[in-house]
Amino acid sequence: xxxxxxxxxxxxxxxxxxxxxxxxxxxxxxxxxxxxxxxxxxxxxxxxxxxxxxxxxxxxxxxxxxxxxxxxxxxxxxxxxxxxxxxxxxxxxxxxxxxxxxxxxxxxxxxxxxxxxxxxxxxxxxxxxxxxxxxxxxxxxxxxxxxxxxxxxxxxxxxxxxxxxxxxxxxxxxxxxxxxxxxxxxxxxxxxxxxxxxxxxxxxxxxxxxxxxxxxxxxxxxxxxxxxxx
Numbered sequence: 001x002x003x004x005x006x007x008x009x010x011x012x013x014x015x016x017x018x019x020x021x022x023x024x025x026x027x028x029x030x031x032x033x034x035x036x037x038x039x040x041x042x043x044x045x046x047x048x049x050x051x052x053x054x055x056x057x058x059x060x061x062x063x064x065x066x067x068x069x070x071x072x073x074x075x076x077x078x079x080x081x082x083x084x085x086x087x088x089x090x091x092x093x094x095x096x097x098x099x100x101x102x103x104x105x106x107x108x109x110x111x112x113x114x115x116x117x118x119x120x121x122x123x124x125x126x127x128x129x130x131x132x133x134x135x136x137x138x139x140x141x142x143x144x145x146x147x148x149x150x151x152x153x154x155x156x157x158x159x160x161x162x163x164x165x166x167x168x169x170x171x172x173x174x175x176x177x178x179x180x181x182x183x184x185x186x187x188x189x190x191x192x193x194x195x196x197x198x199x200x201x202x203x204x205x206x207x208x209x210x211x212x213x214x215x216x217x218x219x220x221x222x223x224x225x226x227x228x229x230x
Contacts, residue, residue, distance in 0.1 A: 128168035169195035
């Protein structure tokens with residue numbers, strides 16, 4: 001196989017998957033922030049509520065699955081047969097902003113799981129939620145139409161290449177935050193999630209080849225400030 005064959009195959013399949021093209025969809029019910037947070041999240045992600053969680057996520061992983069087996073003897077021969085499955089926990093890492101919103105989000109989720117004051121644990125259906133992790137494609141081209149303060153765009157050739165849904169997930173470990181006197185150090189938090197099982201889910205219409213995105217043109221100094229921060 002020549003290099004041209006590899007390039008042709010990659011071009012025909014929309015290029016190589018990139019590890020930094022991903023998104024995590026977490027439940028928004030544990031996030032606070034009110035209307036302003038919802039508007040800002042919609043402007044940046046096209047999602048109402050909890051959109052900043054995805055923006056701040058720096059590391060994630062698509063989960064694996066192991067088939068559990070046991071030995072069965074047939075005559076003089078031993079065979080392995082499947083008798084179950086096992087899944088590993090998933091870890092997510094986030095940047096922390098000065099409002100500590102991401103830390104408060106998982107604190108709220110923890111409080112819905114374990115009540116320290118009452119020394120009781122809640123029922124699983126009260127705190128377990130589904131989570132989606134998506135491998136994204138880098139778009140081939142983008143088109144944008146401005147309608148007043150609203151910008152409507154479409155990423156052609158982008159969207160979701162593969163997605164999994166974690167069933168009944170919840171945080172089991174919220175790791176400590178390390179602080180230091182490094183001049184340019186950024187605070188990060190890592191959370192370990194346990195779940196019952198995972199399954200692949202649909203990537204959407206046309207496999208996500210046309211992915212819409214929405215924006216809010218705030219104008220003036222606020223828009224410029226947001227542009228410098230992003």
